[in-house]
Every structure is written in structure tokens, then in C-alpha cells.
Amino acid sequence: MAGPAHEAFAGGAAVITGAASGIGEGLAREAAALGMCVVLADIAGERLEKVAADITAAGGKALPVLTDVADPTALDRLADRAYAAFGSIRMLVNNAGIETVVYSWELPIERWEQTLNVNIHGVVHDVRAFAPRMLADAAPAYIANVASIGGLGVMPLQTSYILSKHAVIAFSECLYLEMQLQKKPVNVSVVVPGPVATRIFADATASEAGASAGSATAHRGIMRRMLSQSGLPPRDAARLILNGIAAQRFWVSTHPEITAHMAKARAEHLASLATPTLSDETRQLLAT
Template structure:
């Protein structure tokens, strides 16, 4: 789909109250699209809505939990009532859960599956049938992660959800091609957003010191959500099904394909190094 000029089109972004969702909503508005946005965080959502209005675009901003299938259907109904169309749908809302498998409670698995997997499914179920019926070209963007093809230790719950998002997207891409609707699973690497502080962490990685260390590493890396938003526009333009964003995401993508054994050696080395650092710090 051509996203050079989106005037007269409407785009949808979930989890638009912060980070990658906000940056993507603003980037789409910058190309001329009107926006339907949702989030569970009303103040973050309002800030994004105000910035979209400031760009001269129309905006529908609703408090919606993507884990709630009925609420997502209603969000789609309100979007079509307001704009009469949805050309780009970005299923972005997501949370982080970290910790070794044995330390993560089953309840957390339910929560992260409900948001990161079923939230994307609900977005697809609410909008795709309407997009097909409209018969216009469109694009569905599902935000996965580098963790969707590179499963590092301590991230089993998060990685499982992102593997699922890539699988869903690859299958959908084949199904929707005949309708002129593209599908992209976006796989960002380490992006400087509030998610690193809001993620729920268990076991050793859940200590305040480890969380602080992680937040500092993300800040030092300083790959911004605005750069991810540009990567999303590029993936739509090129109709790329699996789209790594950031150098580390590309490196992991090729390493995993070309040298999977080397990848495991590097990971084990990283784990041992981290464990030695933890012992020194305690």
C-alpha cells in the first residue's frame, strides 16, 4: 500500500498513549491520515490525541482494553461511524513480562497472552472483515519483536507471545493478499520507551538493581520509537511480512538463520557473564 500521502485515509493504532504506538500514530497523521486511537491509559491517550489534532488531523480517541473482544468490536464500529473506513490498522498495544520460566506465575502468562496475543487477534477480528468488505487496498501491522524469532533466556512468556504474533501475521498475509491487504509483523530490537520500567519482572531479574540496569541499557542504546515508526511506514510501503527494525534486530534475524548454533553459544556466554556480574554486585 502506498503510504507516501495518506490524506483522505483513516488509520487505527492500539496502545497509542505511549512509546511506539504514539510515535506511529503521529507519523501516520504526519502523512495526512485521520486517526482512531485507543489505550487503557487515558492521560497518555489524551496527549497523543492533542498532538494529532495539532497536526490538523481528525482523531477519535477511546479508552479500550485490547484484551476485551467486545470492546474492540465497538472500537471498530465507532471508527467506521466516524471515518467510514480503516486503511491501516496497527495492533501495537503490549506489555512486558520478564523472568525465568520457573519464577513467572501462571496468572502472568494469562495476562500477557490476553494482551499481546489475543489483543492482536481481537484487533484483526474487529477490523479485517470490514476492510475486506470495503474492497480497498489496506495494511494490517502487528507489532511483534526481535524476541519473536530470537528467544533469549529469561523471556519465555514475552517471547512466546511474540512468536505467536509473527505466526499469525505470516498466515494472515497469505490469506489477505487476494484482497489487496498487506500484513506486516514488525520486529523492533531494543527501543527506548517506558516499557522497560513498566514490565513485570520475576526472580533475579526482578530486583530493583537489575531493573535499573536494564533501564539504563535501553536509555544508552537510545533507539527512539520515532525511528520504529519510520520503519513501520517503510514495511507497509514495501509490503514486507516480517520486518526487523534496528541493527540488533537485523543482526539477530540473520544470525538465527545462518548460524543458529553460534547464537546459542553467544547466549550462554551472555548468561554466564551476567551471573558473574550479579555475584560480584551482591
């Protein structure tokens, strides 16, 4: 199990949000296999207990903490529990996230609020809850915020998700610079996964009525099939992510070629102040 991730993380404690499924679950299982004590946070209680029980049964140390990342005070409680249990936290991964597929104006108020609260405020307030203690610790620590390759582009109907991922990237860039000013060994990474085979589109809100109904259902179905058929297995994604965090890379990717392609396309688009254009690929994706 030797390697950069093992060297950086073995014997330390990790806190992972959204740890009851997909990428977060993969990260929890892989971090435990590296010899980390893992604090697992999620709203899905049963799945959370199952992942924790599996890790414990395999000889690892797991502390499940039922947490709604949309509630800033729950994140304060999560930090209190994590520090009370392990004294020091080496890695914090803000991974919990949700998807929506619907025209912006058709997404109900509650789901708009929920998406922004989970995908953006969940990340911001978890950093607010943990960073002061990580800085006070003076030991090397790692914060990784999970955005998406979607944060490097735009996509109609996934608007609330896409804007939240742009925000996570901008937040992480500012946070990285803030940590530089502090001159403390707290490293910041932003994770931009490509397609990973998880339940995220199965759980996504897709409009069933209104102008986007047909497109939304088609789009969600295509994305769901694409992830299950050709998405990276979550544990493979988790290994790549942990190695990237350990190497103190700011941009951590699961699909470097797609990430580079999207970043270049976005940079060129912005450099020429181009008007947003629907590509043939996007039209096809949204075909009803």
C-alpha cells in the same frame, strides 16, 4: 512530506493500539503528520487524551478510544467506533504489548494470562474485529502486527514475552497467506523493532522475590538503561515502520542489521537442531 508512506496513507484512517506511549504514540503522531485520521486505542486514559489533544492542536484528526486489547469485545467496539467515525480503515497497527522479567514458574497466573491476552490475543482479536470489513471494502488496506526481534530468538526470564512475540510472527505469516488466498488488497506486515527508547521495561513486571529476584531486577535495570541511552527515538522508529508498511514489506524492521543477524542465527540454530545455549552476553545480562 512526499514519499511512499505519504502516497499510501494520506487522507486515510489509521487505528493504532498502545498509542498512548512509545512506538504506538510515535506511529500516531507520524501517521497524523502524513495526513491520516488516527484512532488511538490504549488503556492509559490520561496519556491517550494527551496524545489525541496534541494531534488535534497540531491541526490533525484524532479519535481516542479507551480500549483494553485483552478484551475481545472491546476490540469489536473499537472497530465499530472506527468505522462509524471514518467509514473505511486503511491501516491497522496492533502495537500494544507488555514485558515481564521473571522465571516462568514464578510469574503469577494473572500476569501470565495478561501477557498472553495483550500480546497475542490482542493482536488476533483485533484482526478478527477489523479484517472482514477491510476485505469487504475492496480498497487497499494494511495490517501491521508488532512483534519484536525477540521473536527471532530466545531469552530466559523474558519467557512469556518472547513466546508471545514468536506467536505474533507465526500468526502474521499465516494471516499473510490467508490474505493471498482471498486475492484482496489487504497487505500484512510483521514489525520486528530493535531497541526503541520507550517505557516498556520501566513498566515491566520483574520478580522481587523467589529464585529470579536478583537476576530479574538486574536484567530489567540493564534493559531499561540500554533503551533509554541507546534506543532509537520512537518517532524515528515510527517513520521507518510506516515506510516499511507502505512499501508492503512483510518483515518491517527498525534495525535491519540486528534483525538480519538474529534471523540468520535462529535459522542456523534450527537447521542444526542445536540445543539451546546460554551465550556469554546472556550470562552477563542476567548476572546478579
